[in-house]
Amino acid sequence: MLALAGLPLGLEFVFFTDRDDDCGSALGDTIIAPYTDEPALLDVASRCDAITFEFENVPAGSVRFLAERVPVRPGPSLLEVAQDRIDEKRMLVDAGVATPAFAAVDSIESLHAAVDKVGLPAVIKTRRFGYDGKGQRVLRSADEIDSAWEELGSYPLIAEALVPFVRELSVIAVRSAAGETRVYPLAENHHSGGILRTSIVPAPNLDAEVRAEAHAIAERIMERHDYVGVLTVELFEFVDDRAAGPRLMANEIAPRVHNSGHWSLDGAVTSQFENHVRAVAGLPLGDCSARCACVMENVIGEPPDVRAVLAEPNAKLHMYGKSPREGRKLGHITRLGLELPAP
């Protein structure tokens, strides 16, 4: 989708993948090798004016190796941070962003101590390589600590307070190589089974101060890390009955385009994919405004009834060409509203 957004801008793409069935490879030359293969990395570096990555589980060392030779946007620092939930939370705290209480866990003793610290209910997650709710477990009582340790204890873990938020939001922002920042309308996200099901954009009934807080969070993180490209911050929103203080906590970041921004393909003047590519290529950013209200629904596990979807007057279907598998994101449907709700 990044290449599809960049080709019409006159850009050319070289793909580097460790899988020989990679779907992007039809849109440009493809280098297939392990991500740590140094000759392949040198080949990539020699053929590109700028480099980006489309998921965050690429080896940070390889990204650093590339970044010494050619601009890698975003750079390796926030990528590395985003690969470890403890580093990520510490980065947020350092940036002055509120987060749920958290503690690192590397033994059954530290798990007990962590639960004491963050309270119950808590959620235990692997520090690395989790996605779509994989490698996570909710603890509702101290009785469950031992079985949680048995299940997940072979990995470095994080314990986080399960905070009583009202809803989950995400803010997607983009920063250009020249340092300009733009922010998409916030999304309200609904998950089920740990997987994003639906995003509503713009998030309905959003207080202006909460919106401003979300913008400030994204901008603060990007400025501190001289970030270039699209950054996503998943946020928890709280009702305004706490003591004066932030209404948002950050859950996690993604140093890339994000599923909750897929609405922008049909609903924004400039999609998140195009804006990421513009930023990486050192081009001016595009307008992040929504052209209409959108509801994005993921197609998960099973193919949709294509005929029924296309018969809806305002539905835009995006299938990814993946074979069906339980829990797999096969595509998404964006339903376009007729007009934006009043701000």
Added chain:
Amino acid sequence: MLALAGLPLGLEFVFFTDRDDDCGSALGDTIIAPYTDEPALLDVASRCDAITFEFENVPAGSVRFLAERVPVRPGPSLLEVAQDRIDEKRMLVDAGVATPAFAAVDSIESLHAAVDKVGLPAVIKTRRFGYDGKGQRVLRSADEIDSAWEELGSYPLIAEALVPFVRELSVIAVRSAAGETRVYPLAENHHSGGILRTSIVPAPNLDAEVRAEAHAIAERIMERHDYVGVLTVELFEFVDDRAAGPRLMANEIAPRVHNSGHWSLDGAVTSQFENHVRAVAGLPLGDCSARCACVMENVIGEPPDVRAVLAEPNAKLHMYGKSPREGRKLGHITRLGLELPAP
């Protein structure tokens, strides 16, 4: 662009081309052979559930051969008609559509007779294979007849009255396999040197009766030919100071998506490419409404200043990956208006 519109609908594509550098080939299997190669045609037929073509200068005999084996949409009849300007004009007349006066020319004598019939100024065109103003010459006086014959007389020709129209419009319509018809907002088209430069959509200050007349023309042609897919009719609009009668004349048809519909990629709920693919695949049609007013400008001959275009807040750039050449369409820019003008 047809494949790019169809892949997200879950469709798969096989390309048949006689050029080994064809740009669409990256998006699906490609069969490269002369268009008249019978084994290749049989291979194509065996691998497709439905077939379409993206330009009209494919051999009609090959299309007929395919159509005996698998649905070809649109079918060969209107394709064949569109390949010959005389057949095209006769088809329009048969469908009750007004056209400029015309006459077939195959000798210097018939050229003189044709100019007598259609009057001066007249335009002389090759009957076949003309595009972007190639193979055309305007005659303003009888003195120019002999030199026009010297220039073009080795081809079968048509002489047409050069009618004093107010502006050129185009109507793009789509008809589904189930016989449903939808029509895009009309475009006002501006040419220079025989090449489309700019389309403004919706055509400003369009009388409702002219719009209805354009819709009726497109629908009448599609119904008579049991047409499936996108059809374009280029129209001349006249001011309302003639005797009561049609305000539109048809200039030519294109049995395919059309340059004056490229705005629909960014400006319509469903692009002309997606709707053509939907029709060919037997799927329901999408909404043809404009989401905003659009001005589409072709990028011709030389690459644009990409940075300057992208710095415009409402400009969408679409480069086609073609190398620059004088008069060649290298891409287009669609500028999105903030809102639709009042109807």
